[in-house]
Amino acid sequence: MDRKFVISIALLCWPLTVAMSHAAETVITEGQRIASSGAHGAAACISCHGAKGEGNAAAGFPYLAGQGSAYLLKQLNDIADGVRPSPVMQAIAKALTPDERQAVSVYFSALPHPFDAAALAADSDRPVTERGEWLASRGAWDKNIPACNQCHGPAGTGVGTTFPALAGQSKNYLIAQLRAWQTGKRSPLPLGLMPAVAYQLSAEDIEAVSSYYAGLPVSARAAVSGSQK
Missing domain, CATH: 1.10.760.10 (Cytochrome c-like domain)
Structure with a gap:
């Protein structure tokens, strides 16, 4: 492609790029x-x-x-x-x-x-032993429950703009949201998965997976805090 043509296109696009950047800054x-x-x-x-x-x-x-x-x-x-x-x-x-x-x-x-996503993702390779961690990383296919991390990312660190991070959220908050999906008090969100998943979870499952995600960032937060001193 002709170099002058490329430069011309870049110069034409530059005002638009600046305008978009300014608009984004204004919104923030x-x-x-x-x-x-x-x-x-x-x-x-x-x-x-x-x-x-x-x-x-x-x-x-x-x-x-x-x-x-x-x-x-x-x-x-x-x-x-x-x-x-x-x-x-x-x-x-x-x-x-x-x-x-x-x-x-x-x-x-x-x-x-508010946590080190890279540290959490690296830590997710540990052997899975507890129920909450098993549900998060493996799911419960006997109940048609996929692993939470399949949508919410390694160690629940979130995916894209639609699937939120779960790592480090309050245990009580997570329990309340899963119960809300069980009772139809929250919208299904992408793919309509959450009500179906939540409905299959027992009270013990909800307690376990909520405790797991709530406790995840403790070591990562400590590492971040230490590195900033």
């Missing part, structure tokens, strides 16, 4: 404002989900940092529309405009995960 800035200050009288996201979107496990508030923007946006829309019941979140989600929900979703998705 708006999302950060909503996250830190709230909007239209709604509480700031960080008051429950942490200054860096790291969540509050003790209170059962999930972390949002690094989760896919499409996933976060769907949850806000579902909560606002009453598809996903949430007494705490519904008024907040409804107060935000569609553009504001998009902005805050993009902002949180751009933040780093």
Whole structure:
């Protein structure tokens, strides 16, 4: 291909690239404002989900940092529309405009995960012994339950913008979401898998797999913390 032609195309595309970059920065800035200050009288996201979107496990508030923007946006829309019941979140989600929900979703998705995903993925090669880890990494095919990691990634570190990370989420939060799918209180999400999977899980299974994912990042977080000192 002619070099001058390639250069001409690059020069023509450059203003568009700059404009797109500026637009993305504007969206993230708006999302950060909503996250830190709230909007239209709604509480700031960080008051429950942490200054860096790291969540509050003790209170059962999930972390949002690094989760896919499409996933976060769907949850806000579902909560606002009453598809996903949430007494705490519904008024907040409804107060935000569609553009504001998009902005805050993009902002949180751009933040780093509150754990070392590479360390967790490497650690996933250990022998599987406990029930929760077995369900996460192998599934239970006698119940037609696929491994959680098949959609949620190695050690539950998330996949793409749609399948959220599970590693390090509050145990109580994870239990509550699985029970919500069992009772039809959360939308099916991609491929409609979650209600079918959750329905097959026993109370013991839910306890085990939730405990497993909740406990995963402890060593990874310690490693990250140590490396930053």
